[in-house]
Amino acid sequence: MSISTLRPVPRPRASDPTRSMARPLRAGEAANVALVANGKPNSMELLDALAARLSSRIGVREVRRYRKPSVSVAPTEHDMAEIAEWAHAVLTAVGD
């Protein structure tokens, strides 16, 4: 006699058509760059080093630094809103 069982794992989900990747920066466009550190040791130090180099390579108008409340949680709503309003590009680190 056969036995029928239920799947213990989620079914694959369809892609969300409302999600799309951002358009890239345009050449010559001066960008506001947000640095988002997740709070791991040296995460902001690494982002600062990258931002310093980025400024010499592309047109960076302003850099702002954000630190998440803790690792593995989202940035604060305030920071997300400010980044949405202000930033043209984001660097995040570090998955460590």
Place this chain on the structure above:
Amino acid sequence: MRDALEFEWMGKPSVVVVADALTGPADAMLRLCGVPDYPYLVTPFPVGNLDGDEIDARADGMIDDIVRMLYERHQSTATVDAAAGDAQLVYDDAFAVIDDYTRRGWTDGLPIVPPTRERVDELLRMTARAPGDVVVTLATRDGLSATVEQIAVNAAMAGCWPEHFPVVLATMDAMADPRYNLHAHTATMAGAQQVVVVNGPIRHRLAMQTGNGALGPGWPANNAIGRATRLVIRNLLRSVPGEFDRAGFSHPGRFGWCIAEDDENSPWPVLAEQGPSPVHGDATSVYATVWQSSIINHVRQARAIVDELALTVRTACDANWLHHDAAADSSFYEGRPFMFVTGREHARVLSQDGFAALDDLRGALYEGLTRPDRARRPVAIAGPSQIHVVYLHATGMQQTWFFAPFQSHNMVTRPI
């Protein structure tokens, strides 16, 4: 990784830097979000111990790629077959079920009870909640969730009897609380263990072990409830190696760890009543631990036990990143719990020799963990009320265990 995708969806081109030790969870997140080929930068682990020159060298090595990634649009070519996977599977017999579930990675490596429709329905009859109700949602895993029925499937597999299921369900409710931060400690290299502590009369109805041997095998309710929570975390929330689980050593406590306190014999308030929002009666509390220390001594003075506990815990915390210099900078710091499990002999000495009140014991331990000491840095604990004590009626050995907390979590208690 998740943050970078959120920024992309907001219209902000983003670049994320990931340590090479964590590319597995990063790739799992990308697959989950439907963009498995989203590019990111990889740097050798660890980053946290680099000096300034070494950080500069890492930055020099990455900057060309960052510039390129900011100026190139990412186009995902991946597609997801949403119809893949039948809801029901058919086998010749129970052995075939066990073999196939194991082969698919749907078990913890031990045999499971086949989750038939009939068995799962028996568990579902123990709750008034609808099978489709969502119990857990992890926003940080793109909304990955677990419904009542999905949890029942995994509880059946774990060997739960129907009467165990309300405890499993309440435990998953507690784990869903953002303060518990389930995503973090089921994806950490520390291999955290999710510990469940049950209080209230339900312990007797389920014949849960609260005395000798209570932390180990052989107790159907304790073991099945603990295992059920881990199978949910594994199967539904995808904390499996190669996806979100990135434990270094891992731990046998991750087969499942459910403790039933001996409420009646404890000299102090039970665990569910120790937090800022006490729950009376049947309750489940969830805690996340990364290692344990044992303190065994035969002294008969309470003060000596407290001193030994403080010395042991402080030394271990100093060596394991739980000292104040390393672990006080977190939004979870104020509520970070420190749990001790003590047996009859230590509890008797403590309660009869000056520490009949839990707050007095907490105060003395806190003082020992944080007072100035040249050799050991203060423990990263916010205050005495963060100390919790669970009593087991374990006799003979004069023993207390300290369950070191996963740094970024708070304990959560829910009624059953």
